[in-house]
Amino acid sequence: MSPAAPDDEGDPFAPIRNSELIGQDKAEQTFLDAFNSGRLPHAWLLSGPKGVGKATLAHRITRFLLVHGNAGGGDEGPGLFGDDLPATVPDSLTTDLDDLVCKRLIAGGHTDFLCIERAVNEDTGARKRDISIDQVRAIGNLFSLTPGEGGWRVVVIDSVDDLNDNGANAVLKMLEEPPSRTVILLVSHNPGRLLPTIHSRCRHLSLPPLDGPSVEALLAAQAPERGLDLGPEEHALLMQLAGGSIGRAFTLADDGGLDLYRDMTAILETLPNLDIGMLHKLGDLVARDRGGDRFRTLAELIDWSLVDRIRGGLSSSALEGWFRVWEKANRLFREAEGLSLDRKQVVLEVFLSIEEAARG
Numbered sequence: 001m002s003p004a005a006p007d008d009e010g011d012p013f014a015p016i017r018n019s020e021l022i023g024q025d026k027a028e029q030t031f032l033d034a035f036n037s038g039r040l041p042h043a044w045l046l047s048g049p050k051g052v053g054k055a056t057l058a059h060r061i062t063r064f065l066l067v068h069g070n071a072g073g074g075d076e077g078p079g080l081f082g083d084d085l086p087a088t089v090p091d092s093l094t095t096d097l098d099d100l101v102c103k104r105l106i107a108g109g110h111t112d113f114l115c116i117e118r119a120v121n122e123d124t125g126a127r128k129r130d131i132s133i134d135q136v137r138a139i140g141n142l143f144s145l146t147p148g149e150g151g152w153r154v155v156v157i158d159s160v161d162d163l164n165d166n167g168a169n170a171v172l173k174m175l176e177e178p179p180s181r182t183v184i185l186l187v188s189h190n191p192g193r194l195l196p197t198i199h200s201r202c203r204h205l206s207l208p209p210l211d212g213p214s215v216e217a218l219l220a221a222q223a224p225e226r227g228l229d230l231g232p233e234e235h236a237l238l239m240q241l242a243g244g245s246i247g248r249a250f251t252l253a254d255d256g257g258l259d260l261y262r263d264m265t266a267i268l269e270t271l272p273n274l275d276i277g278m279l280h281k282l283g284d285l286v287a288r289d290r291g292g293d294r295f296r297t298l299a300e301l302i303d304w305s306l307v308d309r310i311r312g313g314l315s316s317s318a319l320e321g322w323f324r325v326w327e328k329a330n331r332l333f334r335e336a337e338g339l340s341l342d343r344k345q346v347v348l349e350v351f352l353s354i355e356e357a358a359r360g
Helices: 025-036 052-071 102-107 133-143 165-176 196-200 210-224 232-242 248-270 276-290 293-310 315-341 341-358
Strands: 043-047 115-116 154-156 181-189 204-206
Touching: 025 204, 043 052, 043 276, 052 102, 052 181, 052 204, 052 315, 115 133, 133 154, 133 165, 154 196, 165 181, 165 210, 165 248, 210 248, 232 248, 248 276, 248 293, 276 293, 276 341, 293 315, 293 341
Parallel strands: 043 181, 043 204, 115 154, 154 181
Antiparallel strands: none
16 A cells, blocks of 8 residues: 655645546546456556656546446456346446545555555655665565455556666566556556566556647636646646646746746756856756755756757758757656766756757
C-alpha cells in the first residue's frame, strides 16, 4: 500500500485523488472493453507525453477495479451460472471519491494496492534519482499474500522510466507470471527506452497530446483552485506552450515558470554567442531556490526547447550534435537531482553545450 507522495499532499489534482480525466475517452474505453470482455490483460503500458493524464488514468483504473472488481468481468469471466456477471455492464471508470474504498486508497490504507514512484530524499526534500530494487521487491511481497478483500490487486509504477537496471529486470520477472486477478499499470513518458521484453508482456495503451479545447477546459477549471490568477497574456502564452500537455501548462504557471521561460528565451536569442551576464543571473536564480522547484522547471523548459529544435528539420550533420546536447542535458539534470550537484554549474554547462552546438 502507498499513500500520496509527500509533495502531492493536499493537491486535489494529484492523480491519486483526481476524479476527472478529460480528453482521453478512447484510452478509457479501450480498458473498459477489455474488462467487460472477461479477458483483461494483467499488465498495461500507459505511454505518452508528460502531463496528458497517464497517471490519472492509472489511478482511475485502480479505483474502478478495487471498488467494482467483485462484480465480474476482468480476467475470469462469468461464473458457471452467470452469477458473477454485473447487473449492468460498466460504461465508465468513474468512482465516487467518498466511497470508503477510495478513501482508503487515497490515505494509503488499502492492502491490495501498491504505488511505486521515486522516493523522497529526507535530507533534501527532492525525489531520488531512480526507483530502487528494494521498492520493486515490495511488489513480490504483495503478490505473495492472498488479496485482503478478495478482489483485485493493483500495482502502479509511476514511472517505469525511473527504474534502474536491476529494478527493470525485477519488474520483468513479475510480469511473466503474476497472480490471477492482478493488474500492473506501467506509466511511461518514453517507452522507447524500455526493455523490449517489457513491451512484449504488456498491453500498450498510448495517450496522445490533449487537443486545444481539452487544455482550455482544464486550465479554466483548475487554475482558480490552484490559486493562479492568469491574465489574458499569460493564458495565451500557456496555451501556446502547452503542446497538448496540461501538466506542462501548470508547470509553467507554478513557481514563476513563465518568467523562467522568458529568461531562457532571452538567453537563447543571443546565440551563437550567449550573453554570459544573463546566463550567470539565471544560474544564481535557480541556485538560490532551496526547494529546487525552479531548477526542475528550468530542466523541463530546456528539454522541451531542445526537443522542439531536434524536431524542427535540422540537417543530418547538425542533428547528431543537438541530440548529444539533449542527452547531456538530461543526464546532468538527473545527476544534479540524485547526486546534489551544484545547480548553477549544471545550468552553465548545459547552456555552454547549447552554444557549442549552435556554432556548429
